[in-house]
Amino acid sequence: MEKGYLDDSDFRKAKIKSKIAWTIAILFACVQVTLTLTPFFFMIINSFRKQFDMLQQGVFHLPDPWYFKNYVDVVTHGFFSYFFNSVIVVAVSLVLMLAISSFAAYPLSRMKFKLNPYIYALIVAMMSVPMHVTLIPIFKLTQTFGLYDSLWSLIGPYVAFALPMSVFILTAFMKTIPKEIEESAEIDGCNRYQNFFKMILPLSKSGLSTLAIYNGVSMWNEFAFANTLIITPARKTLPLALGQFKGEHSLDIPIILAVLTLSVLPMITLFIIFQDKLVKGMMAGAVKG
């Protein structure tokens, strides 16, 4: 028998099939949730124990009693001074990086000049340079300029290494802004510089905010440059401070887990607030691939 259309039984079969598929998908999703959250669960519940309770009570049992003094100890042992070191470095680096990369993306995306494709290719090629190759010369450079062992030594490398990817994404993003916008502004008597600040920059906001999130996370967590360029404990950023705490309390695992929890908390909070932006700006970079 020939069937030219879907009858009821086909429809029902398809529905059952899709229900089975969704059940499997949800089960898989829950497994993934478990794998993701178990280490966090381990970290958080064990951070509320006394030093020796971890092995006695078993790591999966809820703490008895809940012991909050770990967090008090961490906060009173200079956690916030490390925290503010990180805030300063990340804030200054991010502002500079966003300004400089949008400056660069503007002519690359919207101006015709001979060197345009070459400069673009050069900047994009820099994406694949591993930072470790530059570590020794940058270590030397900071000593030459007297910046070694100061927070400022981190800003140059952080900005420079975030630039290639950011210029790449912003160039793709600015290309999607219609040409007419500039033309009409030009008729109103705007020059290129006014165009950039009044038209293009405000329209690139969502691309900029994604870049801020991604680079903010990686600068906040950066380890290799910070570990190489800073030695004085008081000037250390948060990732280095974790090692500092671990060195001082090597046998007190719960207190280190408390530091780890505190260090990731601001990132999680910011992420939950700004998570919509995360995907939107990345779409521009994903277009061209």
Place this chain on the structure above:
Amino acid sequence: MKKEKNVSLAQAKARSTARAATVFLIPALLLIAIFIIYPVIDTFAISGNRWNGISADRVFIGLDNWKALIKDEMFWKSFRHNLIVMVFSILLQIPLGMLLATFLDAGGKKFNIFKIIWFLPYLMSSVAIAFLFVYALATNGGIVSSLASIIQGKKTTIDLLGTAPNALYTIIGVMAWQFTPFYMVYFIAGYGNIDTSIYEAAIIDGATRWQYIKHIAIPLLGPIFKTACTMSLIGSLKYFDMIWNMTQGGPAGSTELMATYMYKLSFQQFNMGYGSTVAAGMFLLITAIALLFNKVFKVKEEY
């Protein structure tokens, strides 16, 4: 007469464009020159010296460091570890990230909570992840050993980080935990770029969700796959942070990577001449592999 004026006007416009472009590009190019291009060149220059990084006693020894590098078993062993990490990173992180993104794309807004949870590991610093997993995978009071003890009903220890072949694969697993969320978001962005009218047309034509994903979405995501693979490839060849804080390359060099080896030589043994050679060798290998990958992939695309 009139034509001439037009030409000079066009020239003037081109000149003012070039001037504006220079002004806008100078800060970026300057920073890249100082912090990326010059250091890469300098690394190659230092690789011709015997030097401890501090004293003025810097002796030019020609290609001796490079000859030593070619015979350096530890370097090639590290490189092999890097290759293992690379292969497993691409095989684990990218398909899994793709799968999660597909699930989120099919589910829409109501699955937002999954997206938030799955993204969490990426927000943690490599240092924090390293310390957390040192405790979470410890033989005494770790997650795996504790679970095994509960299941077996007696004290059981599973040594994931302390023995030679286990440690590298454990680290690959932890890396997948850390980086899969990044590729997930990348593929979500890729799905978001596919015009919704394509999906609607496919459904009207009677395609199922699965057929749409298999025959339309995945081929359209091709270029994104390629970029994701390139990122994962470069990322795993230069991997450093987490291993440094977790095993420092141990036990017995079984998790040593090119970057940890280079860091040890340069900043622990202060053998910066040879450390630079390792760094430069690493740079050449990564560039070669990335170029090769791109070439192979391009040939494939043409058919």
